[in-house]
Amino acid sequence: MPASMRPDFYQTKIAPRLAPLRQHLRRPTRRTVLLAAAAVPALFLLYVVVLIPFTPGISELRKAKSEQPAQVLSADGKELAVYRWANRDWVRLSEISPNVVDALIATEDHRFYDHHGLDWRRTASAAVHTFSGDRQGGSTITQQLARNRYPDEIGRAPTMTRKLKEAITAFKLEALYSKEEILETYLNTVPFLYNAFGIEMAARTYFDKSARKLDVLEAATLIGMLKGNSYYNPVLNPQRALERRNIVLGQMVKRGKLDAARFEALRKRPLRIDFERQVEEPGPAAHFAQQLRKWLISWADSNDYNLYTDGLVVRTTIDSRLQAAANQAVARQGNQLQSIANAAWAPRAGWGESRALVQSFVRETPEFRNAVAAGQPEDEVLQHLMRDNAFMQALRQTKTRVQAGFMALDPATGEIRAWVGSRDFSVDAFDHVAQARRQPGSTFKPFVYGAAFARGTSPDETFVDQPVEMQLAGGEVWRPTDESPASGRAMSLRDGLVYSRNTITAQLVQSVGPERVARLARAMGVRDSKLEEVPSLALGTSPVTLREMVSAYGTIANGGQYIAPSMLTRIEDRQGNVLAQFRPASAQRALSPTANETLLDVMRDVVDRGTGTAIRSRYGIRADVAGKTGTTQDNADGWFILMHPQLVAGAWVGFNDSRVTLRSDYWGQGAHSALPIVGDFYQRAIRARVVDGRARFAEVDRKTWYSGLTETVRGWYGKLFASKPAEEPASAPRPAPRRPVLPTTEAEALPPASSPSALGDNSLALDPGEVVEAVVDDGASAPGAEVPASEAVAPASAPAAL
Structure with a gap:
C-alpha cells in the first residue's frame, strides 16, 4: 500500500496542516472576512471578462450602424432587386412620428437618456421582484436592441450568462452609437408579426400609413405590442391590445408626454385597425433574382461578405428594356390563355367531365392526406371534400392556372x-x-x-x-x-x-x-x-x-x-x-x-x-430569324424558340400539372400558345x-489560303480561251447566298x-x-x-x- 494511503500518514502529515485552516473557519479574523467578501465580486468580474470575447465585436457593431442590403442592377443600371434579410423599410428617426418615440421611452425605458446601457435602479428593482416571486423585466432599450440584433451571440435563455452578455453588448452599443442612433436602429429592427419588421412596415401593416403619420393612439398600440406581439396582437386579440394601448397612454401621462385630460378622452376610443399584410415587391425579374441569390450567398460567404448588410452592388446581364418587354408579353398571352382555360375547365365543362382526374387531385391535397392520417375513412373524406365548394373552387383555380x-x-x-x-x-x-x-x-x-x-x-x-x-x-x-x-x-x-x-x-x-x-x-x-x-x-x-x-x-x-x-x-x-x-x-x-x-x-x-x-x-x-415550334401529347406543353443574330428567345406554356391541358387542338399548340x-x-x-x-x-467563310490564287488562274484562263467576251466584268460582285x-x-x-x-x-x-x-x-x-x-x-x- 502506498504511504499516502496509510491511516497514520493522514494523522501525522495532513491533519496538522489543516488544523490552522479549521481554526480560521471556526473563528474567522477580520482579514479573512474581508478577503472572502472581496473574492465574490472579483470572481464575478473575472467571469464578466471571460464573457466579453463571446459577445459581438466592435467591428460587427460598427457594421450594424451602416447596414445596407445588396442591390441588384440591370446591365443598363436599373434596380432589379434588393436583398434584405427581413421585410422592412429603414426610415430615419426624423421620419418617425414623435408619438412613437414618446410612447417607447415612457413605457420601455423612461431613464433612457440618463444611463449608459444599463439602468441599475431598474435592474435592482426587477431582481427584488423576481426573488419575491413576481418576475419582471429590467432591460433597457439598448439591452433589448442587443438581444434583438444578436440573438445567436447573446441567446434567449433566462440565465445569468445571457443577462451578462446582454449588458456587455449594451455597453458596447452605447459607446459606439448616439442615443438617437440607438432609437433609430431599435425602431427599424423590432418585429411586429406578419413578416413586418420595423416601425415603418408595422405602420403600413396595421394602419395603412407611414410611420411619419402615426397619431398617439396608433403609436401607443404598436408600442404596446412590444411586451408580447402575439398576446397583444390587435388583429386576433383586439381587447387585450386595447387594454395594453391604454396602459401605454397612462405611462405617457406619468412621464409627462401626454396631458391627463386628453388621456381620459383618448382611452375611450376604439382601436380602428386597418390591417393589410405587406408583401415585399418581387421586382421586374423576380425569378432571375432568386436564382442569382442562391449563388451570391455562397460567393459572399466564401469572400467574407454579408449579402444583407455590406451594401454590395451586383451588376447583372439583364437588359431592363427587354425584361419589361418579356414581362408584358407573358402577361398578355397568359391572360388570354387563362380565359380559354377557365372556359375549358369550368365546373360544368372539363372539370365536371373529368371526375376521375378531379378525384385524383383531391386525394393528393394535404387536407385529404391529413384527414386520412387522423383515422377517417378515405371514401368519407373524399366525399366531404368534393362537397366543399370553397375547397373545390380553390383546387380548380390552382390546377387550371396557366403557367x-x-x-x-x-x-x-x-x-x-x-x-x-x-x-x-x-x-x-x-x-x-x-x-x-x-x-x-x-x-x-x-x-x-x-x-x-x-x-x-x-x-x-x-x-x-x-x-x-x-x-x-x-x-x-x-x-x-x-x-x-x-x-x-x-x-x-x-x-x-x-x-x-x-x-x-x-x-x-x-x-x-x-x-x-x-x-x-x-x-x-x-x-x-x-x-x-x-x-x-x-x-x-x-x-x-x-x-x-x-x-x-x-x-x-x-x-x-x-x-x-x-x-x-x-x-x-x-x-x-x-x-x-x-x-x-x-x-x-x-x-x-x-x-x-x-x-x-x-x-x-x-x-x-x-x-x-x-x-x-x-x-x-x-x-433574319430562324426557329422551331413544339407541342407535346394532348397539348400539355407548348414551345417556341426563335433565333436572331443578336438575341435568342424561347417560351414554354402549360400547367404545373401536366395532366391538365388547354383541351383545344388549336390553342394548345406551340404555335398558338408559346409563339405569341x-x-x-x-x-x-x-x-x-x-x-x-x-x-x-x-x-x-469557305475560302482557303489558295482560294485567291485559284480565282486568279481561272480569270487568266477565261480571258485566253473564252469564245466570246464576258457579259459582265470580272470585278462584278458575287451573287448573295440564297x-x-x-x-x-x-x-x-x-x-x-x-x-x-x-x-x-x-x-x-x-x-x-x-x-x-x-x-x-x-x-x-x-x-x-x-x-x-x-x-x-x-x-x-x-x-x-x-
Whole structure:
C-alpha cells in the first residue's frame, strides 16, 4: 500500500496542516472576512471578462450602424432587386412620428437618456421582484436592441450568462452609437408579426400609413405590442391590445408626454385597425433574382461578405428594356390563355367531365392526406371534400392556372437578357425556366437534323413519307405518327423539319442513331437533364428545362459554338470598388460551321413557310430569324424558340400539372400558345431598337489560303480561251447566298396544295401534329384518338414532377 494511503500518514502529515485552516473557519479574523467578501465580486468580474470575447465585436457593431442590403442592377443600371434579410423599410428617426418615440421611452425605458446601457435602479428593482416571486423585466432599450440584433451571440435563455452578455453588448452599443442612433436602429429592427419588421412596415401593416403619420393612439398600440406581439396582437386579440394601448397612454401621462385630460378622452376610443399584410415587391425579374441569390450567398460567404448588410452592388446581364418587354408579353398571352382555360375547365365543362382526374387531385391535397392520417375513412373524406365548394373552387383555380416561362440571351456572349419564371412570382414562385423539366416536343428535332448534317447529309436528301415501325429492345414496336396521314411521297429533310413530320424525323434518327443525337444535344447546351438514348428522343420525350433549350439554340445562332449562359458582369462594394469581374465563358465548338449554317438555313424556312409563319404574318417581323415550334401529347406543353443574330428567345406554356391541358387542338399548340409570347417580345424589342432588325447571321467563310490564287488562274484562263467576251466584268460582285423569299401574306406561308405535307385550312401554317409515345408536336390527334400501349416506346419518359 502506498504511504499516502496509510491511516497514520493522514494523522501525522495532513491533519496538522489543516488544523490552522479549521481554526480560521471556526473563528474567522477580520482579514479573512474581508478577503472572502472581496473574492465574490472579483470572481464575478473575472467571469464578466471571460464573457466579453463571446459577445459581438466592435467591428460587427460598427457594421450594424451602416447596414445596407445588396442591390441588384440591370446591365443598363436599373434596380432589379434588393436583398434584405427581413421585410422592412429603414426610415430615419426624423421620419418617425414623435408619438412613437414618446410612447417607447415612457413605457420601455423612461431613464433612457440618463444611463449608459444599463439602468441599475431598474435592474435592482426587477431582481427584488423576481426573488419575491413576481418576475419582471429590467432591460433597457439598448439591452433589448442587443438581444434583438444578436440573438445567436447573446441567446434567449433566462440565465445569468445571457443577462451578462446582454449588458456587455449594451455597453458596447452605447459607446459606439448616439442615443438617437440607438432609437433609430431599435425602431427599424423590432418585429411586429406578419413578416413586418420595423416601425415603418408595422405602420403600413396595421394602419395603412407611414410611420411619419402615426397619431398617439396608433403609436401607443404598436408600442404596446412590444411586451408580447402575439398576446397583444390587435388583429386576433383586439381587447387585450386595447387594454395594453391604454396602459401605454397612462405611462405617457406619468412621464409627462401626454396631458391627463386628453388621456381620459383618448382611452375611450376604439382601436380602428386597418390591417393589410405587406408583401415585399418581387421586382421586374423576380425569378432571375432568386436564382442569382442562391449563388451570391455562397460567393459572399466564401469572400467574407454579408449579402444583407455590406451594401454590395451586383451588376447583372439583364437588359431592363427587354425584361419589361418579356414581362408584358407573358402577361398578355397568359391572360388570354387563362380565359380559354377557365372556359375549358369550368365546373360544368372539363372539370365536371373529368371526375376521375378531379378525384385524383383531391386525394393528393394535404387536407385529404391529413384527414386520412387522423383515422377517417378515405371514401368519407373524399366525399366531404368534393362537397366543399370553397375547397373545390380553390383546387380548380390552382390546377387550371396557366403557367409560362420565358428566357432570352445574347448568343455571342451567353449573357442572359430577360428571364420570366412564371406569370406572377407572388402567386407561383416556382421557376419554369430553370426548375421545371418538361418534354420539349419538336423543339428537340434540330439536334437530330444537326447530327445528320454533321455527317455530310444534304438537306435536299429525301425520305418517303410513310408509316414507320421500329423494333425496340424487349420486343416492343415504336410507330410514330402524324396528325395527317402519310402521303407515301418523297420529302426532303428540309421539308421534314420545316413541316415537323414525325415519320421523316423517325427515319432520320434511325439513320443517325439516338446516341449521336443525345451527344450533340449535350454539346450544344442540354447539359443538366438526363436524355434517354432511345429513338423517341428525336421527338422530344426526355424532359428538359427552358434554360437548356434556349442555351442550345444560342449555340446554333452563334455559329455552332456553345457559350455557357451567364448572369453577372461584376460585383462592387458600396464605394464602387470592383470586388469581382465576370467575363463570358469561352466558346466550345459543338457543331461544325458548315453543318451549323445548313441547320440554321433550314430553320429559317420554319419561320418563312413552315410552322412558325405567324412570326412573319402576324407580328410583321422581317428580320433574319430562324426557329422551331413544339407541342407535346394532348397539348400539355407548348414551345417556341426563335433565333436572331443578336438575341435568342424561347417560351414554354402549360400547367404545373401536366395532366391538365388547354383541351383545344388549336390553342394548345406551340404555335398558338408559346409563339405569341416570343413574337410579341421581338416585336417590342425591334420597335424599341434594342435589337437591330437589319442584323444578319454570319456566313461561313469557305475560302482557303489558295482560294485567291485559284480565282486568279481561272480569270487568266477565261480571258485566253473564252469564245466570246464576258457579259459582265470580272470585278462584278458575287451573287448573295440564297435566302428564302419572305412571305407577305398568310397564303404565301402555306406549302403548295400538292405538297405531301400540306396543312389544309390552317391559316397560320401550324405543325401538322405528331403522336409518339407520350408526345405530340404542334398539333393533336383527332378527338378521341389514343396511341395504343403496344406502340409506346420503352422506357417511357414521364414529365418531370413539378
